[in-house]
Amino acid sequence: MVMAFAHWVHVDYLYFASYTILQFIVLATAWNILGGYCGYVNFGSAAFFAMGAYSSVFMHKFYPLPIPLLIVIGAAVSGIAGLGMGYLTLRLRGSFFAIATLALAVVLQTLVVNWDFVGGSRGAYIIRPETLEFAGYEINYIEYLFFLMLSLAVLALITARTIERAQLGFGFATIRDDEMAAEASGVPTLRVKLIATTISGAFMGMAGAPFPYYIGYLQxxxxxxxxxxxxxxxxxxxxxxxxxxxxxxxAILLGSAQQYATVTISSAVNLLIVGLMLVGFVIIAPNGIVGLVQERLRAWRRP
Amino acid sequence: MTANALLHIDNISKRFGGFVALDGIELQVMPGERLGLIGPNGSGKSTLVNCICGTLQNETGSVRFDGHKLDGLAAHQRTHRGVARSFQLPRPFHSMNLLDNLRVPLLYTVHARMGPLRSTGDLDARCLELLEMVGLAAKAKQMPRDLTQVEMRKLELARAVAAEPKLLIADEAMAGLSHSEIDDILKLLMRLNERGITVIMIEHIMSAVMSFSQRLAVLVSGKKVADGLPQDVVRDPEVVRAYLGQ
Known part of the structure; x- marks a missing residue:
């Protein structure tokens, strides 16, 4: 619907803004698979996102491929990185795990800054075509990117929903609740954790892969x-x-608020909005909006 | 007797830094047996349980179960082989209701072993059956935080039994409970034993241990000092000395 509307009014900005929100839906869903379902807080999301983005830059310089393939490559790179991070940090819990993931992001950023092939600290330009030929039609490139990100968001949400109702979802929840009891109940906690870090990393990489084409200049x-x-x-x-x-x-709420603020106030105010909303929600609804709604529903059913 | 023992603990030791928690423990448990394991605080009972269940790994000696070596296996692998335990302090899965608490071991052990519990209907029925066995069926949809202490212990036992174990280790399942509640748990453990589950009961409450156990083993400072018929063991001078001092 947004697409039809944007196409009709010929406002590319709507695509740009929606792309960003969709990208955050993928990132937030990916983070939640590890952070929400398993209770392992990952502070290094940016690293996995950047790995996806930089694998695209690398391929662009090396041998340009269509973006769907780049997404697959980004998923593979970040998924393997996620698996590696899982192995390296499996003995760490709580804040120690969070610090380790933050350190991973710093190490990777230092590596990329000093890697000339992908632009180093200067950054890399990716000139994207204005339009794309697809089945005889000419489509606007930003519409194409928007469509790709929309598909990724749908894929991420379907994956998360499927996991939630499957055996794996129960395994994830036991890790969040009590790992020792999980082991005693026959859950192979190590393997389940590694599956979570891999899936989570892979989706973040997927979100990052089209990013250089979207932004045009990646640093x-x-x-x-x-x-x-x-x-x-x-x-x-x-x-x-x-x-x-x-x-x-x-993602929709916070993403739209940020887009709105970027246009009306300034782009620098974004993180302030996130901070204020986070503080507000921690006080009003510690279990998030979904938790608040569920609570109200329960209270309403049981008068 | 040793050849067909279900659990065969052979000379296992475990130390934490300079502290020797277990020192060359030998213990055999026969299939279907009810063994009581007692000892003063800090004598190594829980360490022994952890070494059997894989939460800790023994440094020397070996643990054999049902004809297979367990050494080096992770806790979940031992659960798959048929060793189940309840925790001294109940550790339910807080974010799940009681039904789902039992669903976890069913999904990860019974289902993985034989696969016929695929349909959600079968799983639900089995979970309810287990809750009925421990008398918690009415609270199936409630959360663990809504339970009383004794109900929490029952949930803990039901979850252990859900994995369909050959051996159940009940680690102080009755500590802090009232007399009638202790009788409840005792009856439950007896029923499980009648179904063919071998039970090791670790307990401080002597009346419960004496009425339950067919055999009694005593740990003192990481060593086994007595092993035999309950009424003989409690008269053993070394056991008396350990409990009452000299």
Missing amino acids: PSSAFGLEYAVNSIAMPMIGGTTSWIGPLVG
Whole structure:
């Protein structure tokens, strides 16, 4: 519907704005698979996002491929990185795990800054075509990117929802609740954790892969930006971490608020908005919007 | 007797830094047996349980269960082999209702072993059956935080039994309960034993241990000092010395 409307009014901005929100839906959903379902707080979302983005830059310089393929490559790179991070940090819990993931982001950013092939600290330009030939039609490139991100968001949400209702979802929840009891109940906690870090990392990489084509100029400080790490945590927290709807609601709410602020006030106010909303929601609805609604429903049914 | 023992603990030791928690423990448990394991605080009972269940790994010796070596296996692998435990302090899955608490071991052990519990209907029925067995069916949809202490212990036992174990280790399942509640848990453990589950009961409440156990083993400072018929063991001078001092 947004697409039809935007197409009709010929406003590219709507695509740009919606792309960003959809990208955050993917990131928030990916973060929630590890952070919400398993209870492992990942502060390094930006690193996984950037790995997806930089694998696209690398391929662009090396041998240009269509974006859907780049998304698959980004998923593979970040998924493997997620698996590796899982292995390296499996003995860490709580804040120690969070610090380790933050350290991973710093290490990777340093690596990319010093890697000339992908632009180093200067950044890399990616000139994208204005239009794209598809089945005889000429489509606007930003519409194409928007469509790709929309598909990714749908894929991420379907994956999260499927996991939630499957055996794996129960395994994830036991890890969040009590790992020792999980082991005693026969849950292979290590394997289940590694599955979570891999899936979560892979989706973040997928979100990052089309990013260089969207932004046109990629530099380490934008790919590893604080806003990715903060938003991917804040959005599920505000929406609610126990169900797939939470990150969706949080990303739409926070993403739209940020887009609105960028246009009306300034882009610098974005993180302030996130901070204020996070503080507000921690006080009013510690279990997020979804938790608040569920609570109200329960109270309403049981007068 | 040793050849067909269900659990065969052979000379296992465990130390934490300079502290020797277990020192060359030998213990056999026969299939279907009810063994009581007692000892003063800090004597190594829980460490022994952790070494059997894989929460800790023994440094020397070996644990054999049902004809297979368990050494080096992770806790969940031992659960798959048929060793189940309840925790001293109940550790329910807080974010799940009682039904789902039992669904976890069913999904990850019974289902993985034989696969016929695929349909959600079968799973639900089995979970309810287990809750009925411990008398918690009416609270199936409630959360663990709504339970009383004794109900929490029952949930803990039901979750252990859900994995369909051959051996159940009840680690102080009755501590802090009233007399009638203790009788409840005792009856429950007896019923499980009648179904063919071997039970090791770790307990401080002597009346419960004495009425339940067919055999009694005593740990003192990481060593096994007595093992035999309950009425003989409690008269053993070394056991008396350990409990009452000299």
